[in-house]
Amino acid sequence: MPAPRPAAPAAPRPAVTPMAFVRLMVRACEQRGLDPSAALREAQITPAALRRADARISAAQMETISGLAMQQLDDEALGWxxxxxxxxxxxxxxxxxxxxxxxxxxxxxxxxxxxxxxxxxxxxxxxxxxxxxxxxxxxxxxxxxxxxxxxxxxxxxxxxxxxxxxxxxxxxxxxxxxxxxxxxxxxxxxxxxxxxxxxxxxxxxxxxxxxxxxxxxxxxxxxxxxxxxxxxxVRQYRRDRLLAQRVREALRADTALLTDAAAVAAALNVSARTLHRQLRDEGCSLQQLKDEARHARALELLERSRRPVKQIAAAVGFRNEKSFARAFAGWTGMPPSAWRDAARRP
Incomplete structure (x- = not known):
């Protein structure tokens, strides 16, 4: 049996923090007669990079230089x-x-x-x-x-x-x-x-x-x-303890999301993979939340509008009236037309 291949190393995180912030820390040190060169060396920030207007540093470098500058200045506000x-x-x-x-x-x-x-x-x-x-x-x-x-x-x-x-x-x-x-x-x-x-x-x-x-x-x-x-x-939390509620609100506000999981994820600023994983951690699924939204919207349209059942089926994300009727019977125990008649009966 061939030996397993070693896992590929994780891709390094891109350097996105503007060097402009580092230059301001350096200026704060110099204004107080302090030499920031040792802190810059420890953060691996070269003089050439410091001068470049478009230079960026990593989160780890920002953590290092900020901590050292705060201690050198004895100022957590870094001169602000x-x-x-x-x-x-x-x-x-x-x-x-x-x-x-x-x-x-x-x-x-x-x-x-x-x-x-x-x-x-x-x-x-x-x-x-x-x-x-x-x-x-x-x-x-x-x-x-x-x-x-x-x-x-x-x-x-x-x-x-x-x-x-x-x-x-x-x-x-x-x-x-x-x-x-x-x-x-x-x-x-x-x-x-x-x-x-x-x-x-x-x-x-x-x-x-x-x-x-x-x-x-x-x-x-x-x-x-x-x-x-x-x-x-700099760390952005992955877990969102209100994600399920946010999904419900998004689906309620925009019924076009009922048929597109990627659009739901994009509307909430998360990846589709993260969306499914976090909902699973909360004990539910996107499909369950979509069914809840479809159910609620269908009841609202049947009771408050005179639109044909076929149009309502399309409005809540079903491809045809037959599949909508089957799902609706599972939710309520009766066909859509029968539910509408019962809801309107005095």
Whole structure:
């Protein structure tokens, strides 16, 4: 029997983080009379790469250079604000929030306690109907640090929120109050959602249902996370604890998705493979959710419209009236026409 072939090595992750952010860290060090060359060498960032306007670095390099720069500056804000945020400042925010029973309270505590660190910016959280919005109010000119500050703060809070509930939190929209930078193509890798520039404030918009989810982390988990907290700002969670509900809402909003699994996945910003796997982890399947949506839509059309059964069958994703009638009888125990007559009987 031939020896098994060794597994192919995993493809290296592409370097997408803009070098522009590293240059700002270097400038912050130099403005304080510090030499950043040792940190750059440890992060394997050469002087030539640092000078290149279009250069990118990997997530691992960003983690290394950010951590070393924070320690060298003794400033977790990396020079954004009018005063330093000493090492451990954001760990304090995590500790102040981790005892909250649900994510909504945790994020409100995060916003409130961030003001104890600096008044240059203020974080706000509001929920309006089904949407939640977290945004940055700038109370001081941030100058050349504005983009780096807004990007990093939003990634901090989003990363913490995902970690705290152990769930991916998809973003409906991400806003930035600046023109699209030269490296705007890096933003989809940094934020899992549509990014809009030229907005009034920097902020995140997401499903308010996530605010009601309980925190799944304790003090021991927090201690372990704080040993390497920076990856939270670049890792995008795969698990989504509200995925089934989001699928239901998508199918309800757009019946064209009932016949196309790839379109459902695209609408939710996940791959088709991830969609099926995560739904299976939640104990359901896309087919079950599609059947639920078809059932609900069929009942609505039969009761509230005079459309022929054949048209209703097509509207809820069936190829013909016969297959629709068979499925409908399985749902309700009677044919569509009989159900319509019973529903309309006084």
């Amino acid at each position: 604000f009018s005063r330093r945020l000493p090492w451990g400042s954001y760990g304090m925010l995590c500790r102040a929030s981790i005892t909250s029973p649900r994510l909504g309270l945790a994020l409100r505590r995060w916003c409130r306690h961030h003001r104890l660190l600096t008044e240059d910016i203020v974080l706000h959280l509001a929920a309006d109907g089904a949407g939640a919005r977290l945004w940055i109010e700038e109370r001081r000119e941030l100058g050349e640090m504005r983009e780096f500050c807004c990007v990093t703060l939003l990634r901090y809070v989003h990363g913490f929120a995902c970690w705290a509930i152990d769930s991916r939190i998809p973003l409906r929209e991400v806003h930035f109050p600046l023109a699209a930078p030269r490296h705007h193509d890096a933003y989809p890798a940094m934020f899992p959602g549509p990014v809009h520039f030229g907005m009034p404030h920097a902020g995140l918009v997401f499903d308010a249902a996530y605010l009601a989810l309980p925190l799944r982390r304790d003090e021991r988990a927090l201690q372990a996370m704080l040993q390497r907290a920076l990856p939270l700002t």
